[in-house]
Structures are given as structure tokens and as C-alpha cells.
Amino acid sequence: MIDFKQEIANTISKVIEINANELKEYIEIPKDTKNGDYAFPCFRLAKELKKAPPVIAQEIKEKIEIDTNYIEKVEIAGGYLNFYVPKMKLAKEVLGEIAKQEQYGASDIGKGKNIVIDYSAPNIAKPFHIGHLRSTVIGAALYKIYKYLGYNVIGINHLGDYGTQFGKLIEGYRLWGNEYDIDKNPIEELTKIYVRINELCKKDENVLQACRDNFKKLEDGDEYCVTLWKKFRELSLQEFQKVYDLLGSEFDSWNGEAFYSDKMPEVIDILEKTGKLVESQGAMIIDLEEQGINTPCIIKKTNGSTTYATRDLAAILYRARTYDFDKALYVTSYEQVLHFKQVFEVAKLLGLDEKYTKGLEHVSFGMVLLPTGKMSTREGNIVKLEDLLQESMTRAKEIIEEKNPSLPNKEEISKKVGIGAIIFNDLANSRVKDEIFDWNQILNFQGETGPYIQYTYVRTQSVLEKAGIEKDELKIENVKVETLQDSYSQNIIKLLYNFNEILQQVTEKNEPSILSRYLIELAKAFSVFYNENKIMVEETDVRDSRLYLTYAVGKVLKMGAELLGMEMPAKM
Ligand code: ARG
Numbered sequence: 092m093i094d095f096k097q098e099i100a101n102t103i104s105k106v107i108e109i110n111a112n113e114l115k116e117y118i119e120i121p122k123d124t125k126n127g128d129y130a131f132p133c134f135r136l137a138k139e140l141k142k143a144p145p146v147i148a149q150e151i152k153e154k155i156e157i158d159t160n161y162i163e164k165v166e167i168a169g170g171y172l173n174f175y176v177p178k179m180k181l182a183k184e185v186l187g188e189i190a191k192q193e194q195y196g197a198s199d200i201g202k203g204k205n206i207v208i209d210y211s212a213p214n215i216a217k218p219f220h221i222g223h224l225r226s227t228v229i230g231a232a233l234y235k236i237y238k239y240l241g242y243n244v245i246g247i248n249h250l251g252d253y254g255t256q257f258g259k260l261i262e263g264y265r266l267w268g269n270e271y272d273i274d275k276n277p278i279e280e281l282t283k284i285y286v287r288i289n290e291l292c293k294k295d296e297n298v299l300q301a302c303r304d305n306f307k308k309l310e311d312g313d314e315y316c317v318t319l320w321k322k323f324r325e326l327s328l329q330e331f332q333k334v335y336d337l338l339g340s341e342f343d344s345w346n347g348e349a350f351y352s353d354k355m356p357e358v359i360d361i362l363e364k365t366g367k368l369v370e371s372q373g374a375m376i377i378d379l380e381e382q383g384i385n386t387p388c389i390i391k392k393t394n395g396s397t398t399y400a401t402r403d404l405a406a407i408l409y410r411a412r413t414y415d416f417d418k419a420l421y422v423t424s425y426e427q428v429l430h431f432k433q434v435f436e437v438a439k440l441l442g443l444d445e446k447y448t449k450g451l452e453h454v455s456f457g458m459v460l461l462p463t464g465k466m467s468t469r470e471g472n473i474v475k476l477e478d479l480l481q482e483s484m485t486r487a488k489e490i491i492e493e494k495n496p497s498l499p500n501k502e503e504i505s506k507k508v509g510i511g512a513i514i515f516n517d518l519a520n521s522r523v524k525d526e527i528f529d530w531n532q533i534l535n536f537q538g539e540t541g542p543y544i545q546y547t548y549v550r551t552q553s554v555l556e557k558a559g560i561e562k563d564e565l566k567i568e569n570v571k572v573e574t575l576q577d578s579y580s581q582n583i584i585k586l587l588y589n590f591n592e593i594l595q596q597v598t599e600k601n602e603p604s605i606l607s608r609y610l611i612e613l614a615k616a617f618s619v620f621y622n623e624n625k626i627m628v629e630e631t632d633v634r635d636s637r638l639y640l641t642y643a644v645g646k647v648l649k650m651g652a653e654l655l656g657m658e659m660p661a662k663m
Pocket residue numbers: 209211212213214249250251403406421422423
């Protein structure tokens with residue numbers, strides 16, 4: 092497809108001494124169509140050229156040679172140069188490309204690059220809480236989008252299957268195991284044991300010591316401890332899998348923290364050789380004061396056991412060697428900002444190529460705030476994710492039952508709508524923002540929600556169906572772009588054109604909400620188009636072109652939503 096931005100950058104680069112690729116990065120897509128299709132801000136050049144931005148804009152405008160194939164006109168607005176691309180050409184390009192490509196918007200920009208995404212990562216024997224839901228959903232969306240852009244992506248579920256808490260659990264189970272039915276209700280029962288043993292530890296120093304010893308034994312491969320640990324892991328995974336099945340989550344690797352237990356000695360060895368691993372109050376630490384981090388990174392605790400950070404360091408070493416990653420993303424809540432700062436800093440001491448340490452990135456996200464009372468369970472305020480997803484499906488079903496009682500396959504549709512609503516809500520806003528979980532909002536078919544995107548998609552399909560059009564009857568040859576000059580159609584065409592660019596922006600910022608916002612905009616643009624333009628008009632040219640545009644919107648909405656992890660119902 093013609094890259095208009097590139098063409099504009101090329102044009103400008105001929106008259107100023109900055110290369111086109113750099114210029115291309117400056118070019119913006121104006122929010123308001125009154126400012127053209129692309130805008131070049133001259134502010135950045137002001138310092139270097141020692142001239143006021145409007146003067147620079149004027150000079151560039153006078154000097155550049157315009158190729159009317161790519162640029163229709165240029166206007167100055169303050170310090171900006173606003174470019175207009177030829178509308179009909181753009182429309183032909185976009186619709187032609189959508190007709191041609193099964194995977195419209197895909198590219199091979201990521202070819203040869205390896206992206207490791209560490210996401211979900213719940214903790215064994217603990218509830219799969221809502222923070223992990225966010226990690227799972229954000230991680231899965233990034234996973235799909237990177238893939239779509241041609242990257243080789245490795246999804247890792249770095250399970251919390253190791254740590255001192257297992258020493259406690261083992262002790263608790265040893266003492267009271269027969270009182271709890273962990274086979275039936277693993278997470279709930281193990282949580283109870285965990286709470287109880289913690290209480291006892293607070294009162295009895297000897298029990299605490301026994302727990303610590305258990306953990307050490309576990310690291311050393313003691314049979315009783317290992318067998319129990321395996322059982323806890325297995326049972327927990329079975330329960331987590333129910334959530335993954337509902338969300339459709341997949342992973343390429345399930346190497347959790349325990350996987351690194353035999354890989355930590357090497358890390359400690361390397362760190363020792365740097366001379367930076369020092370003793371502090373009985374623990375082994377790396378001081379990071381000089382790097383501006385006030386809390387040191389603990390590598391070994393007083394009792395000699397390793398830490399969450401040590402395992403992450405071992406994982407970096409392993410992933411660099413195994414996957415030769417260009418980027419390694421860690422999707423967790425912002426509570427772990429300090430942890431990753433420390434780990435990424437210490438990773439620089441591991442002797443790895445800079446490529447790897449530069450590729451490490453913490454993709455953090457905000458909390459989910461629950462309107463109190465609404466979602467608490469009998470035990471307290473821990474929400475079981477499986478219940479949450481089930482509830483969403485039930486609520487979706489009630490709405491559908493009310494709106495469209497005669498719909499076939501209500502069960503399947505409610506699943507797509509209910510799960511889609513949760514996924515979209517999670518990705519709807521900039522990830523660092525805290526998220527408010529409000530049922531009325533999430534499932535509002537008219538709001539900026541997942542169901543709204545699905546509903547709009549379904550509408551495009553029913554327009555086509557009512558027109559009696561089968562997919563293969565829809566012919567790009569019948570489209571007359573001249574009939575799509577109205578602003579409603581034009582708005583859609585521009586959005587469709589930007590799809591690939593939007594996906595690239597998602598990967599640049601690791602921000603799926605850029606795609607969510609885009610889908611909302613596209614859905615809204617279609618609603619306006621649909622309300623303002625009659626589709627089934629007499630003139631076949633107009634009708635065929637509008638139908639094609641409708642088809643194109645449906646195709647991109649579906650593709651985009653699927654990249655976020657949602658499924659599209661055919662009807663709803
Ligand atoms: N299990 C951790 C938690 O629940 C998240 C792990 C994230 N990944 C990592 N490599 N540290 O907080």
C-alpha cells in the first residue's frame with residue numbers, strides 16, 4: 092500500500108538536511124480533519140535553523156516539489172505544514188488492499204525479531220486474582236499484535252511456583268492436611284492452610300523456622316517436599332486452566348520460577364566475580380545507590396535462600412540464550428516497578444550483550460478498583476476470576492434474552508459478548524491508569540465497550556445480508572470511489588488506511604488501548620455513516636460502493652477485535 096507519510100517525508104527531506112526516516116517520525120496525524128491528513132510540525136527544527144516555526148513552514152512550502160500522486164495540497168497553519176492526500180487515490184488504495192489481503196493490516200516489519208512476552212504468571216496455591224487477569228489480557232493482546240506484524244513471539248507464563256511460601260504451605264499441610272479437601276477445591280483450601288500457618292508463624296518462632304527449613308529442603312530436592320509441591324502445582328494449574336480456556340489464552344512456555352532453581356548458582360557466581368555482590372546484615376545484596384535506586388537488590392536472604400529477583404535474573408540469562416530476544420516484556424502491575432528497576436539494573440552486571448539489557452521492558456498497568464460490596468465473595472473480597480467471567484456471560488445472556496429473545500445459539504453468543512466485554516474493558520484505557528470495574532459500564536451496548544464493537548460489526552453483517560450479498564459477490568471492481576466523497580465515507584476510509592500504523596503504535600508503546608480506541612472510533616464513524624447515508628439506494632454505483640465500505644469496516648473491526656483477544660458473534 093502507498094505509504095503517504097513516507098512520501099511526504101521524502102518530499103520534505105529533499106529541501107532540508109534531515110533524512111526522510113527521521114522526518115517521518117515527526118509527522119503527525121491531526122485529530123481534526125480541518126488540519127489535513129498529515130501535519131508536519133516545524134517546532135523541532137526551530138532551534139537548529141534559528142528561525143520561527145511559521146517562517147520555516149513558509150520556506151519549506153515554497154521549496155518543495157509536489158507530486159500530485161501523493162499530495163493534493165499543502166497549507167500552513169501556525170508552525171505546521173498541513174498535507175492533504177488525494178482522496179480518491181487513497182480510497183482506491185485502501186479498498187483495493189482490503190480486497191486483496193486476507194490479513195489486512197498485517198506486515199513483516201518484525202521479521203527476524205524475537206519478542207519474549209512474560210505475562211499472566213499467577214502464583215501456585217494462591218487465587219488467580221484480578222491483577223493476573225489484566226496481565227493475561229494485556230499480554231495476550233500484545234502477543235497477537237506483535238505476531239501480526241511479523242515478529243517471532245514467545246509467550247511465557249512465569250508461574251509463581253517457588254518461594255518461601257511453599258515452605259509454609261508444606262508445613263501447614265503436614266500439620267493439618269487431613270482437615271482440608273485440596274483435591275476438590277485446591278486454591279480455596281490451600282489458601283485457608285496458608286492463612287492458618289501464617290497465623291501460627293506469627294506466634295511461634297519455631298514453626299516459622301520449620302517453614303524456612305522446608306523451603307530450603309525443597310530447593311535441595313527433598314522427596315517429601317518436592318512431591319507435595321508438585322501436587323500443589325498440578326492442582327492449581329488445573330484450576331487456572333479454566334480461566335485460560337474461557338479467555339482463549341495460550342503460552343509457548345510454562346517455565347515458572349522453579350525452573351530456574353538450578354540456574355541461579357551461575358547468576359550468583361557471575362555477580363560474585365563482579366565484586367559487587369556484598370554482604371549486608373547477613374544477606375547478599377547488590378547496592379544500587381549509584382544507579383539512583385535507594386533499595387538494594389537482595390540476591391540471597393539471611394537464611395541463604397534465593398529471591399524472586401534472583402530467579403528473574405536467571406530467567407533473563409536463560410531467555411537471552413534461548414530466544415535471543417530483541418525485546419523482553421514483563422506485563423505486571425505497577426506494584427512491581429521497583430522490582431524490575433532493580434532486576435534490569437543488576438542484569439547489566441551479567442555480562443550479557445547490551446542488545447539484551449536494552450531490550451528489557453516493564454509493561455506495567457494500574458489496579459482494578461472494585462465498587463465495594465458488589466463483587467465480594469463470602470470469604471472476603473477476593474474475586475474468583477472464573478466466577479467473574481461466568482457472571483459476565485450470565486449478564487450478557489440476560490441482556491440478549493431481553494433484546495433479542497428469538498436469537499439462536501444464545502449460549503455461544505453470550506460467551507463471546509460476556510468475555511469480550513471483560514477483555515475490552517481491560518484494554519479500553521491507557522494501561523497505567525487504574526481501572527474501574529463497573530458491570531453497567533462494561534456491558535453497555537451503547538457505551539465505549541466491547542459489546543458496542545461487536546454490535547457494530549453485527550450491524551455491518553446484517554446490512555450485507557439484507558442486501559442479499561454473499562461475500563464473493565461483493566466485487567471491488569464495482570466500487571466507484573467517486574461516490575465515496577462525502578465526509579462520512581471519507582472519515583471511514585482514512586481510519587481504515589491507518590489500521591497498520593495503529594498496530595505499529597501499539598507495539599512501539601506496548602499499549603493495546605491504542606487499538607481499542609481506534610476500534611471505538613471506527614465503530615462510531617460507521618454509525619454516523621450508516622445514519623447519514625442511505626445504503627440501499629437506486630444508483631447501483633453508489634449502493635455497491637457503500638456496501639463495499641460496509642464490508643471493509645466489518646472486516647477491520649473483526650480483525651482488530653480478534654487481535655485484542657475478543658471473538659465476534661455473527662449475530663447478537
Ligand atoms: N508471579 C508474579 C506475581 O504474581 C508475577 C511474575 C511476573 N513475571 C516475572 N518474570 N517476574 O506477582
